[in-house]
Amino acid sequence: LAKTTQPISMDSYEGQEVNITCSHNNIATNDYITWYQQFPSQGPRFIIQGYKTKVTNEVASLFIPADRKSSTLSLPRVSLSDTAVYYCLVGDRKNRDDKIIFGKGTRLHILP
């Protein structure tokens, strides 16, 4: 997996849009970008994945510029329940086991 760099923590307020950027300067041609969300005292949850441009689902949007050296997870109109740790992963399927290695993640704290 390519090395990733994310902010250690972020604070925001309810109703705001939150953008968390992940740097991955050494991303390889076949690598995909994946984000996980982990609520306190729960296991991580896959939330979104992309290769280039923009991906949107019911949880978040993922913006990937043309050079793919970074990506931005966008959470629209956050609520208190979006308080969680968000992990950015970058990699390709190297083998059948599809191991993932979590980086430090970004601890997002939503304030009322």
Place this chain on the structure above:
Amino acid sequence: DAMVIQNPRYQVTQFGKPVTLSCSQTLNHNVMYWYQQKSSQAPKLLFHYYDKDFNNEADTPDNFQSRRPNTSFCFLDIRSPGLGDAAMYLCATSIPGGRLHEQFFGPGTRLTVL
């Protein structure tokens, strides 16, 4: 609903007393993983099974063992827990050929060592 179940959710053991954590899944996934997550840290992969093939991470202490008697169940055995083994233990599954890097996690078992 198909899911990954971990029991118990909270486990207390004594220093040096063997403990077993269990994980079961109704997803029928081939791959099962065990992670250790200490407070304010990222999950750390301990080992995983592809069907019955066991794969240990290089830095997983020998104190940690695992068993997978069938597709549905996987156990984590800690032979002689130390204070440093207090953590959340997470079980996850995935399906070969499924979405890249998509794993399905259980709620975890929080282990306390007294």
